[in-house]
Amino acid sequence: xxxxxxxxxxxxxxxxxxxxxxxxxxxxxxxxxxxxxxxxxxxxxxxxxxxxxxxxxxxxxxxxxxxxxxxxxxxxxxxxxxxxxxxxxxxxxxxxxxxxxxxxxxxxxxxxxxxxxxxxxxxxxxxxxxxxxxxxxxxxxxxxxxxxxxxxxxxxxxxxxxxxxxxxxxxxxxxxxxxxxxxxxxxxxxxxxxxxxxxxxxxxxxxxxxxxxxxxxxxxxxxxxxxxxxxxxxxxxxxxxxxxxxxxxxxxxxxxxxxxxxxxxxxxxxxxxxxxxxxxxxxxxxxxxxxxxxxxxxxxxxxxxxxxxxxxxxxxxxxxxxxxxxxxxxxxxxxxxxxxxxxxxxxxxxxxxxxxxxxxxxxxxxxxxxxxxxxxxxxxxxxxxxxxxxxxxxx
Amino acid sequence: xxxxxxxxxxxxxxxxxxxxxxxxxxxxxxxxxxxxxxxxxxxxxxxxxxxxxxxxxxxxxxxxxxxxxxxxxxxxxxxxxxxxxxxxxxxxxxxxxxxxxxxxxxxxxxxxxxxxxxxxxxxxxxxxxxxxxxxxxxxxxxxxxxxxxxxxxxxxxxxxxxxxxxxxxxxxxxxxxxxxxxxxxxxxxxxxxxxxxxxxxxxxxxxxxxxxxxxxxxxxxxxxxxxxxxxxxxxxxxxxxxxxxxxxxxxxxxxxxxxxxxxxxxxxxxxxxxxxxxxxxxxxxxxxxxxxxxxxxxxxxxxxxxxxxxxxxxxxxxxxxxxxxxxxxxxxxxxxxxxxxxxxxxxxxxxxxxxxxxxxxxxxxxxxxxxxxxxxx
Numbered sequence: 089x090x091x092x093x094x095x096x097x098x099x100x101x102x103x104x105x106x107x108x109x110x111x112x113x114x115x116x117x118x119x120x121x122x123x124x125x126x127x128x129x130x131x132x133x134x135x136x137x138x139x140x141x142x143x144x145x146x147x148x149x150x151x152x153x154x155x156x157x158x159x160x161x162x163x164x165x166x167x168x169x170x171x172x173x174x175x176x177x178x179x180x181x182x183x184x185x186x187x188x189x190x191x192x193x194x195x196x197x198x199x200x201x202x203x204x205x206x207x208x209x210x211x212x213x214x215x216x217x218x219x220x221x222x223x224x225x226x227x228x229x230x231x232x233x234x235x236x237x238x239x240x241x242x243x244x245x246x247x248x249x250x251x252x253x254x255x256x257x258x259x260x261x262x263x264x265x266x267x268x269x270x271x272x273x274x275x276x277x278x279x280x281x282x283x284x285x286x287x288x289x290x291x292x293x294x295x296x297x298x299x300x301x302x303x304x305x306x307x308x309x310x311x312x313x314x315x316x317x318x319x320x321x322x323x324x325x326x327x328x329x330x331x332x333x334x335x336x337x338x339x340x341x342x343x344x345x346x347x348x349x350x351x352x353x354x355x356x357x358x359x360x361x362x363x364x365x366x367x368x369x370x371x372x373x374x375x376x377x378x379x380x381x382x383x384x385x386x387x388x389x390x391x392x393x394x395x396x397x398x399x400x401x402x403x404x405x406x407x408x409x410x411x412x413x414x415x416x417x418x419x420x421x422x423x424x425x426x427x428x429x430x431x432x433x434x435x436x437x438x439x440x441x442x443x444x445x446x447x448x449x450x451x452x453x454x455x456x457x458x459x460x461x462x463x464x465x466x467x468x469x470x471x472x473x474x475x476x477x478x479x480x481x482x483x
Numbered sequence: 484x485x486x487x488x489x490x491x492x493x494x495x496x497x498x499x500x501x502x503x504x505x506x507x508x509x510x511x512x513x514x515x516x517x518x519x520x521x522x523x524x525x526x527x528x529x530x531x532x533x534x535x536x537x538x539x540x541x542x543x544x545x546x547x548x549x550x551x552x553x554x555x556x557x558x559x560x561x562x563x564x565x566x567x568x569x570x571x572x573x574x575x576x577x578x579x580x581x582x583x584x585x586x587x588x589x590x591x592x593x594x595x596x597x598x599x600x601x602x603x604x605x606x607x608x609x610x611x612x613x614x615x616x617x618x619x620x621x622x623x624x625x626x627x628x629x630x631x632x633x634x635x636x637x638x639x640x641x642x643x644x645x646x647x648x649x650x651x652x653x654x655x656x657x658x659x660x661x662x663x664x665x666x667x668x669x670x671x672x673x674x675x676x677x678x679x680x681x682x683x684x685x686x687x688x689x690x691x692x693x694x695x696x697x698x699x700x701x702x703x704x705x706x707x708x709x710x711x712x713x714x715x716x717x718x719x720x721x722x723x724x725x726x727x728x729x730x731x732x733x734x735x736x737x738x739x740x741x742x743x744x745x746x747x748x749x750x751x752x753x754x755x756x757x758x759x760x761x762x763x764x765x766x767x768x769x770x771x772x773x774x775x776x777x778x779x780x781x782x783x784x785x786x787x788x789x790x791x792x793x794x795x796x797x798x799x800x801x802x803x804x805x806x807x808x809x810x811x812x813x814x815x816x817x818x819x820x821x822x823x824x825x826x827x828x829x830x831x832x833x834x835x836x837x838x839x840x841x842x843x844x845x846x847x848x849x850x851x852x853x854x855x856x857x858x859x860x
Contacts, residue, residue: 180647180829232647232828243649243827259651260609261581294580322581324557330580394557451830461823470822471791472834474841476848
């Protein structure tokens with residue numbers, strides 16, 4: 089059940105319901121309107137490093153605008169629900185939430201295809217959803233059930249969707265960047281016309297392996313786009329305490345970069361479109377998304393010992409990505425306030441239904457302990473904690 | 484006590500007032516701890532044990548400093564370094580970026596030049612980013628330089644599985660570091676272990692890998708008055724007999740010591756008297772204590788959370804076969820983590836690590852008893 093289909097399903101009731109809204113009389117039919125061009129200005133112009141930044145005028149359609157709203161509302165709802173599930177101990181271990189950062193993944197998806205690769209770190213639930221991932225599989229994975237996208241064996245930090253070129257879901261800070269350059273290496277090797285977006289945070293931006301991989305990507309003209317989701321805090325450490333230069337879009341030195349308002353989905357879309365064109369011709373480029381996470385680093389971090397509540401609420405008021413789209417939708421007369429509220433209510437309902445279903449999913453079978461150790465095990469033996477009591481042959 | 488303070492004040496002029504204040508604060512804090520626990524058994528969490536050990540060693544030696552992610556302003560990811568930044572300032576409690584290879588190397592380099600760093604890895608899984616420096620830059624330097632360059636560094640942090648943290652955050656590195664000559668590898672269990680071994684590690688002139696356990700941080704243990712003393716130190720390379728017994732030897736370290744002790748209680752009801760050895764030190768491994776115990780009991784079960792192949796139990800088994808073969812009445816049994824990456828799902832994770840019943844079952848096997856929970860009347 090992909091997100092794309094979902095949003096058009098969501099829009100159907102509004103066009104057919106003979107309900108209290110005067111929608112049918114006074115509004116355009118936006119549900120299938122992807123031909124009208126709406127031009128949106130990004131919040132701020134782009135800042136370029138060693139490149140000519142793209143225009144801040146972005147073309148979109150009513151369908152796309154509504155899809156942005158619907159998809160982000162769903163992602164926001166999913167993350168908030170995960171917070172509650174964690175507090176009721178249905179989710180264990182680590183849980184890193186993305187609420188606040190939705191515009192980055194939504195804008196990116198609008199500019200690329202499912203043949204372009206994405207790889208990210210552990211704040212991956214929404215990236216998974218954006219790639220066409222499924223709410224039920226997401227919640228089931230978080231709760232460690234067999235219907236999870238990794239059969240319950242990965243957990244929050246290890247969501248994958250290979251058929252949509254989403255390569256995870258990585259727990260070790262920084263590791264995903266060389267891996268992403270590797271994806272790009274394979275794309276170039278096979279002469280594909282696709283690119284890789286390797287996402288990382290401001291905390292990972294100082295990792296040595298990033299610069300090693302970037303150097304090689306530049307040397308070999310790999311179609312790698314490094315996307316720094318700068319939410320300004322690496323766990324509890326503010327960017328200025330970790331980086332001599334927190335201008336991450338400039339850190340590639342000889343590699344061009346672009347600074348983008350990561351709370352503006354259209355700015356993100358424009359930047360990713362620009363980056364894809366660049367990478368296919370000229371090799372790597374860095375996109376720095378200026379974004380923000382409302383939650384702490386993870387559910388074990390209150391998120392308020394190293395930043396003020398005023399700062400958090402300030403961003404929510406001034407720069408919330410969903411609010412931005414809401415204003416655009418209303419300004420362009422694409423839906424009423426009530427209709428947008430209804431979309432959010434529907435998102436809540438979808439999330440609640442997915443959670444209920446996920447709760448019914450059983451824990452993985454005990455035999456799953458030994459599956460997928462290898463792709464090809466040669467019949468080798470593996471053991472449980474008591475090797476005389478529990479052993480298995482790896483297929 | 485006051486005499487020492489005055490001596491320090493004279494010797495280290497630039498730090499004199501700081502040292503004086505630190506010593507007085509330390510006296511006050513130890514006194515307050517003792518006042519607090521004066522009635523009955525003194526108890527201390529492993530977290531407080533580590534914190535107090537760091538505090539005391541930093542107060543005693545100005546060349547000791549702490550470095551790692553979130554150790555300062557955040558008060559420590561697991562609060563082990565709580566309060567140290569306020570006390571000792573940002574020059575001695577250094578918050579680093581998320582760059583393990585870099586700061587491990589910087590730590591080792593500072594140790595080359597005479598400082599005594601305590602480098603924290605948020606978990607030892609991240610030490611793999613820095614392992615070249617731990618092994619090639621730290622462990623081998625004294626040897627390669629024919630004794631000119633010793634490396635008095637401590638690498639510490641949580642090791643092994645926690646709860647539901649998945650494959651990349653659950654590995655035990657005891658066997659990996661334990662195989663490297665030039666390193667010392669310590670594995671505390673109780674609060675006394677934590678205090679005594681960390682203080683010994685910081686004072687030791689060689690690189691020490693200090694493997695803690697996240698789930699033990701919050702556990703409370705009784706501590707003796709001697710252990711609360713600021714000069715308390717445990718010897719490196721000596722295991723501890725946690726529980727004496729005569730029928731079977733169980734070796735364990737870190738969290739598994741607690742499991743082994745519980746298993747021993749269950750076995751007692753079956754008439755099996757288990758001797759539980761808390762290794763405390765993986766390298767040097769206390770082969771003498773282990774062998775002496777096996778020569779007494781004639782049966783051995785080794786317990787660890789790490790992967791079984793080439794693990795701690797394998798080394799202990801080899802040692803016993805080499806030195807005490809004639810004394811064994813049964814083959815050595817190994818209980819270890821399952822031979823798979825750690826699964827996230829709770830039921831699978833439980834199967835992936837030793838449980839008390841696994842230890843009991845293996846112990847019964849080694850005594851050639853049937854594995855029935857219901858004891859015969």
